[in-house]
Amino acid sequence: MNDMKDMTLITQKIAMTRDLGVHGNLFGGNMLSWVDEAAGLMATKICQTTNMVTVKMEEVNFKKPVKMGFSISIYGQVVRMGRSSITLYMEARKHNVYSGEETLVTSTKIVFVRIDEVGDPIPINEPIRDKYKELIK
Ligand SMILES: CC(C)(COP(=O)(O)OP(=O)(O)OC[C@H]1O[C@@H](n2cnc3c(N)ncnc32)[C@H](O)[C@@H]1OP(=O)(O)O)[C@@H](O)C(=O)NCCC(=O)NCCS
Secondary structure: OOOHHHOEEEEEEEOOHHHEOOOOOEOHHHHHHHHHHHHHHHHHHHHOOOOEEEEEEOOOEEOOOOOOOOEEEEEEEEEEEOOOEEEEEEEEEEEOOOOOOEEEEEEEEEEEEEEOOOOOEOOOOHHHHHHOHHHEO
C-alpha cells in the first residue's frame, strides 16, 4: 500500500448486479478490466499519446470483497519510467459514502508500452521522460 498523497484518483465505478460473480462479490475479471482501463487512461495522459498498450499486469491482490452497490475509487502512481515503457502502481479502494473512509480492495502494477502505427515500441518523448527522471531504471 502506497502513501495516498502520491497517488492520483483516475476514475470511480459502482459495482452493479451485472458485475458480480457466483459468490455475490464483484467478478475479478471486471475489476481487472476497470483497473487496466484506468491505468491506460493515466498512461496515455502522462505520455501524451493514445498509442499505449498493456504489456504486463503484475501480481494482483484481491484483498477484500466488493459487494453490489459499493463505490470503487481507482488510483494510480508512476513507479518506473523506461525508454518506451511506463509502470504504474494501481490501487482500487472501496469508498464508504457515510464515513468517507476508503479501504484497499485490489492492488497491482501494470506496464504500458508506447507503440508506433504498426505496433512496434517507440520511445516516450524525452521531455516526459525527463520529468520522471528519478524513476528511470
Ligand atoms: C508491447 C509490445 C509492442 C512490446 O514488444 P517487444 O517486442 O516485447 O518490445 P521490446 O522487447 O523492444 O520491449 C519494449 C519495451 O517493453 C518492455 N517489455 C516488454 N515485455 C515486457 C514484460 N513482459 N514486462 C515488462 N516490460 C516489458 C521492455 O522492457 C521495453 O521497455 P523499455 O523500452 O522501457 O526498456 C508487444 O509485446 C505487444 O504488442 N504486446 C501486445 C500488447 C497488447 O495487445 N496489449 C493488450 C493486451 S490484450
